[in-house]
Amino acid sequence: MTGDATASARATSQYATTTGNLTARIALHAYGTNPQSWFAWLGERLPLARDVLEVGAGTGELWHRIGPRRRLTLTDFSPAMCARLREVPGARVLRCDATYLPFRAGTVDAVIANSMLYHLDDPDAALREFARVLRPGGRLAVAVNGRDHMAELNTLGPVIGCPDLAVRFHHRNDVTAEATPARVAAHFTDVTVERYPDELVVPAAEPILAYIVSMIGPLTVAEESAARAAIEARIDAEGAFRVRKHTVLISATRGSR
Structure with missing residues (x-):
């Protein structure tokens, strides 16, 4: 998958048939310094009443981290993800x-x-579409990352001969902490932004x-060796x-009209 692929094409290649890529990414965040995990922090701020x-x-x-809720509906485009979602009780x-959305x-x-x-x-x-399905007064919670989120990983691109590594780590369509609040405000009211502090x-x-x-998929022996050397030198x-990290939660309200 090249850096020129569309956002949806990249998502399909990453997630349609496997949950492994997402699982690997979640695992890296276990090394966060904030004693409150992202999921616990997020769970305290989500609108969880009634139909979610x-x-x-x-x-x-x-x-799985904050516990299931009554009247909870989960959607995804990926058959592999939906299979995993069916493990969430209720x-x-x-x-x-x-x-x-149906x-x-x-x-x-x-x-x-969420991301x-x-x-x-x-x-x-x-x-x-989110605004359409929400009741008047309903709440929206959107998590996105800043343009500088995990920028240190981008420096490994030249090491492994992958010049588009930064493109893969940065978000297309400028869905970022910097730009998304204004996009949300075009459809919702009472927009607030809160940053999750972590490294x-x-x-x-x-x-x-x-x-x-x-x-990006499997590395060659030479690429892995070069990346490992660069990482271990930093360590x-x-x-x-x-x-x-630079992750924010954007909260908003569906207006009465």
Whole structure:
């Protein structure tokens, strides 16, 4: 998959038939320095009353961490992800496109989109759809990353001869912490932004290598050796491979019109 692929094409190649890539990425975040995990932090801030819909729910890790909820619906475009989502107790699981949700207008109390808008070719169409299915006064929660999120990993691109590594790590369509609040405000009111404070401190090369492989596929022996050497040199110099994170939660309300 080249850097020129569309957002949806990359998502299909990454997620349609496997949950392994997402699992590898979640694993790297276990090295965060914030004592409160992302899922616990997010769970405290989500609108979880009554009918809750998570779009692009992936492996359902959020609900395994914070516990299932009554009247919870989980959707994803990927058959592999939907199979995993069916392991969430009590959840209704639907396979569908985020821009064409199979719900009547005004029938959902809360919509959650956790780190998924950047997988879409038309994220604004999804935001319009979220607004359509929400009841007046319903709440939206969107998590996105900043343009500088995990930028330290981009430096490994030249090491392994992958000049588009930064493209793969950065989000297309400018679905970022910097640009997305304004996009949300075009469809919702009471928009707020809160940053999750965290940094990864990774003591070994393997989790970082697994993350890179999850993004670009298997490395050759030479590529892996070069990447490992670069990572271990950083660890030797600094005691760990440090990766800065920039993730925000954007919350908003569906207006009365």
